[in-house]
Amino acid sequence: MYFMWLFFWFDLCLDRGKNGTGYRTLKRFNQLIASLAVCVSMSAVASVENVGTYNLILKNDLNTSSDIEGRIMIGGNxxxxxxxxxxxxRIAADPVVDAVTVVGDITANDVKTQNGxxxxxxxxxxxNLILxxxxxxxxxxxxxxQNQFDAIYQSVIDDSNYYKTLAANGTFNTSDMNNLKFESTSSDDLLVFNINGTDLLNGSxxxxxxxxxxxxxNVAGTGALNLNSKAFGNFTKQVASLVLWNFFDYTSIGFNGDGWNGSVLAPNADITSGTGSLxxxxxxxxxxxxxxxxxxxxxYEPPGETPGVDVPAPPVFFLLFGGLIATMALRRRS
Incomplete structure (x- = not known):
């Protein structure tokens, strides 16, 4: 495929025609290729999959005794x-994204996928690995x-760092511990709340x-956070897909209340859970x-990110080197 580009350039060089038509065509074509090379280099840094693709992404190990309904990506064991x-x-089989990816070892009685x-x-x-x-x-x-995982986990870190810089357009009313309220009158297409982890220790x-x-x-704080609070009222499982909790600096989080609604970014934390569902x-x-x-x-994808799997593109080397060869051939005939 790459050699077809080279042959095309050579053909332009040889077919100069009257008044240097071939040269002008080649010049315009090389300008197009230069632009294409920039596009290709930009596509190499497009976003990879994140919490919108996987039910669980772990840099280190997984130890659970319960089901995980979606896909998992485990950097450890x-x-x-x-x-x-x-x-x-709860997912359909995907020919591109695997249901279970484990960089390290698997130690269990069995690991079973329903799809994928x-x-x-x-x-x-x-x-036993069961399909x-x-x-x-x-x-x-x-x-x-490991390279695949590192790219995905870097996306997790980047997203967490980006979200924590956003200005709040809502408030968290903590006047009644039994009726903690996320409140906003904003009409923006993204709502942001910046709160402290200690506000979530207990209550509903x-x-x-x-x-x-x-x-x-965004949940600010460091060290360990053991949560006994729980969602109620209109903070239901049905709205969980609209919510992302960003525990950007915590190193340990325990979900001890009656379950938890919403996705969690905690790139620096070990997570434990014991009751309800996540x-x-x-x-x-x-x-x-x-x-x-x-x-x-x-x-939700942060501005400028592209979800999904990147499709391999011709290396920039071939595009630029092909243009150089064609130009040299033209000069040699001049």
Missing amino acids: IDMAGKSLDVAS NIVYGGNIGST NGSGSVSQQSQSTL FSFGFTPTVPIII DGGFAALSYTGTVELHNQLFT
């Missing part, structure tokens, strides 16, 4: 000896999987309005829990 993991019961592929890079020992729907099981290069929270647009909740995509260092993760994903 599935470390759950004597336990079983059921994944992807299982891909791993390390050892599986005596773990209940369409899909395949394969071992791939750990370095390849809801919205003082009906959510219809994406909502970012409705949303999670991205963190590690996860240890006993509750189901429901596939209620947050799909």
Whole structure:
């Protein structure tokens, strides 16, 4: 394919015609290729998948005894000896994005996908890998999987850092611990709340309005945060896909209340959970829990990002080098 470009340039060089028509055509064509090269180089930095694609993204290990309804991307190991993991019961099989991707080892009684592929890079020992729907099981290069994971996790970090800089257009009313309220009269197409983690330690929270647009909740604080608060009223599972919690600096988060609604970015934190269900995509260092993760994903993309998988494009080298060869050939005939 790349050589076809070179032949085309040579043909332009040889067919100069009257008054240097071929030269002017070649000049315009090289200008077009220069622009195309810029576009190709820009496409290489397009956003990759994030919490809008995966139910769970972990830099390190996973240890759970409950189902995960969507896809998982694990940078470390599935470390759950004597336990079983059921994944992807609420998604359709995807030929591009695998249901289970594990860079490291898998240690469990079995890992089962209802839809989609299982891909791993390390050892599986005596773990049974089971496909209940369409899909395949394969071992791939750990370095390849690690590169794929690193790009995805960098997207998690970048998104978290971006969201925490946004100015709030809503407030969090903490006057009544049993009726904590997220309130806003903004008509913007993105609502932002900047709150403190200590405001969420106990009590119940809801919205003082009906959510219809994406909502970012930046939660400031450091160290460990053990949450016993819970959603109520109109902060339901049905609106979970509109909400993203950004715990940008915490290093440990425990979800101990009656479940949690909304996706979570916590790129520096180990997460634990013990009661209820977790409705949303999670991205963190590690996860240890006993509750189901429901596939209620947050799909808003920050400005300038492009969701989905990047399609490989011709390297810029071939585009620029081809133009150089054609120009040299023209000068040689002049």
